Amino acid sequence: MKKYACGIWLALAALVQAAGLHFPETLKEVHAPADAKTVPAEFEFTNRSDKPVTVAKADPTCSCIAVKIKDGKLRYAPGESGLIRAEFDMGNFSGTVDKVVAVWLEGDPADKPSVSLTVRVHIPVLVALEPKTLRWDLGGESGPKTIRIEMTHSSPIRVTGVNSSSSHFTQEIKTLEDGKRYELVVTPTETTSPGMAVLRIDTDCDIAKHRIQQAFAVVRKPTPSEAATPP
Amino acid sequence: MNALAQAACIAAVALAAAGGTWLVKGPPGRQLHCDPAVLKPDEVCLDSIPAGDGVVWVDARSRADWEKNGVPGSLLWNLDPAEDMQAFEAGVAMRISETPRVVVYCGDENCGVSRQVADRIRNLDLGAEVSVLHGGWRALSEAGRVRGSSPSP
Secondary structure, eight states: OHHHHHHHHHHHHHHHHHTOEEOSOSEEEEEOOTTOSEEEEEEEEEEOSSSOEEEEEEEESSTTEEEEEGGGOOEEOTTOEEEEEEEEEOTTOOEEEEEEEEEEETTOOTTOOSEEEEEEEEEOOSEEEESSEEEEETTSOOOOEEEEEEEOSSSOOOEEEEEESOTTEEEEEEEEETTTEEEEEEEESOSSSOEEEEEEEEEOOSSHHHHEEEEEEEEEOOOHHHHHSOO | OOHHHHHHHHHHHHHHHHHHHHHHHOSOOOOOOOOGGGOOTTEEOGGGSOSSSSOEEEEOSOHHHHHHHOOTTOEEOOOOTTSOHHHHHHHHHHHHHHOOEEEEEOSSTTOSHHHHHHHHHHHTOSOOEEEEETTHHHHHHHTTOSTTOOOOO
């Protein structure tokens, strides 16, 4: 009996060892150029166990990442190294974005991959809006509020127009520094009824995905937590 | 008795016990269970969401899945780079102004996309209460609240 128990323990210990691919880095930070469409991140690994290890699958948690294992090789002998390449499609993302690639090795439970790799992409914000949303309380004061617009590109970016989805608000663009800093001043026509506007800010940015920005203006009842907060 | 015979005996006894349980108790219950005690801070159980117009449903799955069997009246917002994020923002913002409660659902229980979409909606700062549905689309399907589904018994 002792012999069997010992055998089972050794088999389990071997399994645990077999589950060992060593990744020197599980987080890769990438600083993407403003005009990049995709950015790659590569994760090297080595089989440091004494058994061959098979990669069952490498699954991105977002359709914005394509994952490839170098040369399509899935089985790694002890001591052998490999490379997982994740290619992030920048789409309309901006700011800092974390995306995870889960790696299952043969024998991993379906809900527990052996390794989680993170690609942290820093995407430049060429046209920064602060704040992105202006709010007025229903029944409150209807004075103007301002969105500051700051261009951080190497070349000037000019605001060429602003459109509102609602006549509930009026808007005016002010140039503080041509091609660099602007203010969008928004005023609700009244605050006695709820209202919402999508403000579309057109620019002459030479990179298409940064050209149009969007902000919001809303007149609404304050939520209970906001109402309880002193002004 | 050698080791192989012993293993076979154990397997046979286990199989008989499992079969007996199946006969007496029926097949294993695979229906999703939502325990409010173990919910993550931003999650909600489907039971706590009334059917009707009080909620903006946001589907974080692919466009094809949303069109096939999304919640009737739901909005699409996923992280597919081919989609127009500004259109998603505008669509959700317009609905939030009428209904300031948003619930995001994804394809399965462990899908992180719904949480990322919920964060993006919160970042719009429109004052909406934004939650993630525990159990995702499966919970909705079992409750008969998606296109082409009927409630599970």
